[in-house]
Amino acid sequence: MIVELKQQFGNVFEAALLEEIARVGTLRAVPADFELIDIGEPIKGVPLMLNGAIKISREDANGDELLLYYLEEGDSCTMTMAWEMGEKKSKIRAVTELPSQLIMVPLSAVEQWSSHYPSWRQFVFKSYHKRMEELLETVDSIAFDQLETRLWEYLLEKKRIIKKEVLTITHQNIAQEIYSSRVVVSRLLKRLEQQEKIKLHRNAIEMLS
DNA sequence: ACATTAATTGTGT
DNA sequence: ACACAATTAATGT
Known part of the structure; x- marks a missing residue:
């Protein structure tokens, strides 16, 4: 697992953090069209995408869906990071679009990382930024196109x-x-x-x- | 190989 | 939006 991890995140995280991730994280290989998490389910951990793609969608009161954006290699799910803000249930649904590999890091482990590892803080910050941009694009296209x-x-x-x-x-x-x-x-x-x-x-x- | 059924796609109102 | 027709795929006999 450490090999794949370094390949995708080697330049993003410092060495100590990479080892920490390898220690507490678990590698998951998921087939296409697999539901990783549904709306309302408790969040289990933070995913780090190694390869593949995951579709993130939302649902309205009638059960109608709406695609929000895709997660690709090198991405993580920003929503799960909001767990630290007290949100324990997922507000989104995640389904693999392609066969994917990802590392799941338990939330308990992540708690300390922001203060201990500058690279993690950076990563979370950048993730938020990227997701926000994608979301705005989606919103724009719904509203104006x-x-x-x-x-x-x-x-x-x-x-x-x-x-x-x-x-x-x-x-x-x-x-x-x-x-x-x-x-x-x-x-x-x-x-x-x-x-x-x-x-x-x-x-x-x-x-x- | 054939018939039946279900799912998907096309079209008119 | 609804109803229905047409087409294609899936399944059973």
Whole structure:
């Protein structure tokens, strides 16, 4: 585990902290489409992403979902860090988008790190900053963009995350993630296809870049 | 190989 | 938004 850890976080954390992480953390390999945590569940630890991608989403009172952002290698989940502020239950849902490897660090261990390791303080700070930026982008697109633009941006982001030209997903699933309805998504996708931006297949969308 | 069923996608109102 | 048609995949016999 120490090898993967250094590869991804070697430049981020000081040596002593890397050893500490290796000592208290556990390596987890998770398949794609695996639910790591759901809304309301108690937070177990802080994840450090080694590789893969995790989809972070939120849910409204009716149970409708909304994609917030993705976690990628080198990322951590800022929300879990708010645990120190007294929040013990998760406010988000985390589902793997790709097979992923991550190190889980128990929260009890993390408590002291901020005061002991400057690099950890830095890391937490930067994480917050990055998440905040991503969230603002998402909020902007919801508030100001046309749905067609938002859908297109969603597709581009998905392609970037999974690094494939063909996205295997149903219209229904897309609708849930961008908080719209299946019929609307189908029609917008059809238009994108007519613009030669994509090609539609069953359970799949081919990106024509 | 065929029929049946379910899931996904397309279209009109 | 709703209803329904059309298409494709999955399953059982």
